[in-house]
Amino acid sequence: MRRMSLLGIFLILIGLLLLFSELGIIRFYWRDLLRLWPLIFIFWGLDLLIGEKKWFGWLVVLIIFLLTIFIVFFSSYGRPFFRDRGPGFYYREWKYPFKEDIKGLDLEISTGVRVVRLEALKDRENLLHISSNWDFYIDKLIEEKRDGELGLSLKVEGEKETGFRIFGDDKKLDPINININPEIPLSLKFDVGVGDATLNMREFRLKDLSVKGGVGRLKIYLPSSPCYVEIEGGVGSVEVYVPEDMILDLSAETGLGKISVDKEIKQEKGGEKGVIRLKVRSGVGNIKILSEKKEVI
Template sequence: MNIKKLFSIFTLVILVFATACTNKSEKATVSDTNEKPKEEIKIVEPNGAEKTKLNLNFGVGKLNISGNEEKLMKGKFIYSENEWKPEIKYEVKDKDGELEISQPGLKSGNVSLNNKRNEWNINLNEKIPTEIKLSLGTGEFKADLSKINLKELNVGMGVGKVDLDISGNYKNNVKVNIEGGVGEGTVYLPKSIGVKIKAEKGVGAVNANGFIVEGENIYKNSQYGKSKNSIEVNIEAGVGAINIKQK
């Protein structure tokens, strides 16, 4: 890990501890009222797209992503403040779709939800070839991409707990890049497809029980080099642990 990246990790650790030590008068909080959270259902049609890219930026709260959707995307968004309303943009050019979901009004940082809710439940199309980029803030994140027609996945883990399932029986090669944050991440990978992991360890640890270890930072499963398709995973561990499991 180069000096710049290592410095960034230590800076992030300092910020987390500084946030924990900040008193309530200095901490940005959201007032606690009895107002019922807003709830919206949003649907995005493919509009002729033969492949898509999803860029998702999530601030603070809970995020759940899975498949089982005939449309391009169906999302249920629950939020307590009007300014937390998610922005959804989608366009198609030359049959290539690009979907962006973001939340400019709520960003990760020195923020307490204070019993407020901010929750996204997103279902994605399982047939259209898809590249996904997840930029995660603070909270709990769960993404089951085992049924998605996944081509590439890029994840910035942020602060909190992340469960990432990419254990599907994919019909193509899949490229995965994971940048660890602060907290614990669990990544599920398939036994039936060849998997190679290159792990660049930071302050945290990479646990890959059941994989064949080559050198200091290469892990392979028993199917790597034997199966028709493979998954190549690059991990930059942050602060905390990334646990790799097969299923």
């Protein structure tokens, strides 16, 4: 009697995962095969147990089928099924739809251990779009509406770790992209976690910005419009880029780090037109306030 080929079942399982990925049902990539290496020992052990027991082989097939269903609908590879169902699920992208009755956005974001890039959203159909090549977790979501202004509070974490990783911790190096609709007047409070962060505020109708630095390099590009900005340095360097056509009203409080201002930036106390009111307080790292022409994104 011919034995059931467990190698064949293994190949069918991998083929199904790749097929579902190509059809857009789940997110599964060739590099993810590296994370399935323990299956080699599982199938090897099953092959030793089954022997000539054909009925046990079909039981294994049933178990593999149930495992595939679990991966598709409940694991990290199938998490697109749970998008937009609120906090508590993992995502590769998370969207908050744009609504006509929203006249302003009061947004508070804190991040965990990840590299972060924040910039204007090109897709005007959404108010907020968060995406990454690796899974992330919305740990907290608070929504409040008052007089046409929407208040959102988000805590964005990387995928929670369960056990050691044999192939390294490269997930934390892959950035989380936070994109916000620039057509809505914005008040933003941003709490940086562990990792580099770049906040490109150039295109926003920014009313005020409050940034608390974390551990890592922080770069902030300010818009060419009057606004109030408050920055607290953390453990790492902070670079703030001021547009050439704007005047800076600066107040600074020095901590352990130094605060330096580019001589080419025009400074003036008071005034209303073309003035950015900037308040900075250094942490352990240095804060540099530079003219925008010093660097182009």
